[in-house]
Amino acid sequence: xxxxxxxxxxxxxxxxxxxxxxxxxxxxLSDAADVLLDEPxxxxxxxxxxxxxxxxxxxxxxxLDADQTWFVETCPDFVxxxxxxxxxxxxxxxxxxxxxxxxxxxxxxxxPSAPSSRNYKPWIKAAAxxxxxxxxxxxxxxxx
Amino acid sequence: MSIGISxxxxxxxxxxxxxxxxxxxxxxxxxxxxxxxxxxxxxxISAQFPDxxxxxxxxxxxxxxxxxxxxxxxxxxxxVAAESRELRLAFIDMAVAMSMVDRDIAVAxxxxxxxxxxxxxxxxxxxxxxxxxxxxxxxxxxxxxxxPQWWQQWQQSGAHIKSEAEGEHATTVDSGTAAPMSISxxxxxxxxxxxxxxxxxxxxxxxxxxxxxxxxxxxxxxxxVSLTNSRxxxxxxAYWLLQG
Numbered sequence: 001x002x003x004x005x006x007x008x009x010x011x012x013x014x015x016x017x018x019x020x021x022x023x024x025x026x027x028x029l030s031d032a033a034d035v036l037l038d039e040p041x042x043x044x045x046x047x048x049x050x051x052x053x054x055x056x057x058x059x060x061x062x063x064l065d066a067d068q069t070w071f072v073e074t075c076p077d078f079v080x081x082x083x084x085x086x087x088x089x090x091x092x093x094x095x096x097x098x099x100x101x102x103x104x105x106x107x108x109x110x111x112p113s114a115p116s117s118r119n120y121k122p123w124i125k126a127a128a129x130x131x132x133x134x135x136x137x138x139x140x141x142x143x144x
Numbered sequence: 145m146s147i148g149i150s151x152x153x154x155x156x157x158x159x160x161x162x163x164x165x166x167x168x169x170x171x172x173x174x175x176x177x178x179x180x181x182x183x184x185x186x187x188x189i190s191a192q193f194p195d196x197x198x199x200x201x202x203x204x205x206x207x208x209x210x211x212x213x214x215x216x217x218x219x220x221x222x223x224v225a226a227e228s229r230e231l232r233l234a235f236i237d238m239a240v241a242m243s244m245v246d247r248d249i250a251v252a253x254x255x256x257x258x259x260x261x262x263x264x265x266x267x268x269x270x271x272x273x274x275x276x277x278x279x280x281x282x283x284x285x286x287x288x289x290x291x292p293q294w295w296q297q298w299q300q301s302g303a304h305i306k307s308e309a310e311g312e313h314a315t316t317v318d319s320g321t322a323a324p325m326s327i328s329x330x331x332x333x334x335x336x337x338x339x340x341x342x343x344x345x346x347x348x349x350x351x352x353x354x355x356x357x358x359x360x361x362x363x364x365x366x367x368x369v370s371l372t373n374s375r376x377x378x379x380x381x382a383y384w385l386l387q388g
Contacts, residue, residue, distance in 0.1 A: 001251070002290040034292035046288045051177050051252035055259045057214050058221070064262050071258075074286075 003077035004032045052078045164365025166220035174242045221263045232264045234360040242373045254286035264322035280335020330382035349383040
């Protein structure tokens with residue numbers, strides 16, 4: 001099951017107008033209109049979204065989706081580790097990145113790699129040099 | 145394979161209480177996930193609030209479940225996962241029975257059952273086996289309510305089930321406090337097909353009576369016992385209706 005809200009960059013309690021606007025911006029998701037603009041369907045769909053979100057978080061906590069499981073395959077939108085960036089930094093609808101990616105592309109989302117050399121503030125660098133020199137001097141005086 | 149009295153006595157009191165609450169919460173999650181409560185679910189739920197029997201409203205109850213955060217569900221599932229394989233299987237049987245109350249297993253319920261099977265180290269294959277044994281039907285893939293095509297199929301099948309139930313409304317049996325049951329409901333409870341003969345019905349009844357046996361769930365506390373008892377009564381009622 002898709003998380004249409006995630007793919008449209010909307011909150012689950014978005015208004016009808018917001019949904020219409022988001023659907024116009026993403027014509028490839030126009031099918032979603034038949035679900036989200038029909039009140040009884042949307043209510044039932046929202047319950048499924050809320051249950052699947054809970055299941056996704058629980059599966060993550062219990063480490064059940066470390067590998068490719070049926071859940072990762074059929075509900076990738078609800079696997080927190082695959083949607084980490086989207087969940088952590090909610091952005092305005094127009095700027096949500098990767099929302100149009102297919103499920104397999106979403107699985108391959110690369111995490112930003114850690115910087116190879118760390119950029120410390122200059123005063124920390126200076127303090128570290130002074131401290132190291134002092135320790136070296138003290139040791140030299142003890143042993144020689 | 146039944147859990148003897150000596151085992152119960154050996155179990156520390158606070159462990160038993162925690163396990164009972166865990167089982168209760170996990171079963172309530174199945175009952176409430178589709179956002180509406182059927183009669184049998186309400187029966188189970190009001191049994192969990194004995195001082196308010198019959199007076200607790202759907203809204204109040206759903207508020208209780210919404211209050212149950214991810215943390216408590218996680219604790220509960222870890223608690224049950226640490227139990228014996230017999231006990232975990234008995235728990236899955238109860239969860240399947242709870243999901244079958246609405247006749248058509250809902251999308252959310254289907255996912256919760258799959259999650260329980262994984263989290264309890266039983267796997268999908270065991271869940272499929274238990275579901276087939278209890279309902280007489282295969283455990284299908286969950287539907288996709290994000291797909292408009294699924295909604296069209298759902299509406300067609302929903303209309304079909306409704307007309308069937310209305311057609312058989314006249315054939316009911318009254319057994320004390322339990323709600324009247326139609327022939328088609330009785331067949332669904334026993335998991336037998338339209339052309340099942342007396343032997344098939346007999347076999348289905350004996351199989352289910354063995355599954356919903358109180359001694360299997362005693363260690364999980366009063367909630368589990370009451371659910372198993374009411375399921376057994378329903379199975380008995382269906383058996384009498386079909387064999388009578």
